Amino acid sequence: MDSAYLIETIIKVVVILLVFSALAGIGTYFERKVLAFMQRRLGPMNVGPYGVLQFGADAIKLFTKEDIIPTGVVAPIFKIAPVITAATAFMAAAAIPFLPSFEIFGYEVHPIVSDINVGIIYILGVMAVGLYGPLLGGMASANKYSLISAARAAAVFISYEVVTGLAALAPIMMVGSLSLIDFNNYQAGGISNWIVWSQPVAFILFWIAAFAETGRTPFHLIANDHEIIDGFGTEYSGMRWGLFFIGEYANMFFISFVIPLLFLGGYGDGSFLGALGLLAKVAFFFFFFLWTRAAWPDVRPDQLMWLCWKVLMPIAVINVVITGFVMMF
């Protein structure tokens, strides 16, 4: 392994870590503002002009807060759980091409840490491991609400993962590769080549499962504030709680990258316009996460399991079978 490749990879990793940690914070600002506007409020207004520095104030608060390990918790697991959520969220980013490759000072940069051949499977798998954070944190917390939250995390976990995998399977069959770059190149010909036109059902299913994967509002039952306080986060404070938060928001951004790359053409032909197009799609999907939070109610755990196992999974299986038949004949 030559050292240029090593240095390049390390720089990419650091850039992704910094950019998406910052984006996670700015994402919270956007979430508050968008939710506020949709509820006829103003949202944060005091820190900086229109409250844009609220993220900085929150970060300072989280960093300087005392790190409390309550009595009765299983300390090692309690301490490692937030790290699992944040770390797996960023690990999943390793196989996502964020932009088309570009040249800088005559050196070609591929904005993907590693184009491994199991790309999408790796991303979904590592993102799924992220649910061990709520699960372990909830079980180790010695708190009833955290325990309920951990049980719900397990329920969500076994529900959506099947749908995600089966929904992604049909496009994988069409492309014949697991790499997101191959997915992008398959759809590079323009809007008419997008997989969403041939796989609309898989697109909808994957999108629904993405909500369960990130634990956003229709399926926000793992940490439902109005039912179980903050679920697995109840006993956490300071930066440990902040890590859960960063993990959740980074996950939202990464899944917002994965959906357009899988179904909506990604960055297209790799031109500057295509890159802007990908960012616009990501912005839309991120905004949609906030939008649904303002508009939709939460479902119960049993309703989520009913939806995933009795409705979405059969549809996904039928979709895969039909795709297979169409490809065969």
Added chain:
Amino acid sequence: MSLEAFNNRNVTEGDYFLCDIEDYPQDGWGKFKRVVKRTFRGELFVGLWVVMREMIRFDIHTIQYPQEKMPIGPRYRAVHQMKRLWESDTERCIGCGLCEKICISDCIRIDTRIDENSRKEVSEYTINLGRCIFCGYCAEVCPELAITHGGEYENASEQREHFLIYEDMLTPIDTMKAGKQLEFEGFGSITPHEDERVKKTPLAY
């Protein structure tokens, strides 16, 4: 705006009608049909549209509190004020002690003496706001309208003694000279411009 539609509670006349609610399906096929119907009715998009409409309309109702304040009603019972006479600018309080008697939380302390002109004078008047429940009896019983409640609700201070000194409650003499003493409008008085602020309850969207 007419309030008749809200005051008429007789359901046999007017626009009242019975909702047409279907029975819940009992068998599997009926349940399946209900699921399909609900899925494709697009109600989720109605919710999305409603919040998006509000975001585009940008009709913000926030009051940015320290910079902006709501007008407070004259009936509001906040920290007490002692008024002065319009004629002579002297204190209205005649030291009758009725407020001390009627105070149910026993927080008013009044002491009087005979001054050099053989007139009764209030020598000491304190209200312990740590005990006061702001019932308003003192203001109601006062024969001279001397003690009233003000609208000052921002009571944060380092010590609660900051609010119980007689001189702080008394209308400052320069305010009085400028003719700016606010008179208590009496019990039952309504907030200014209250009629314009009456709105329909937003039940229909």
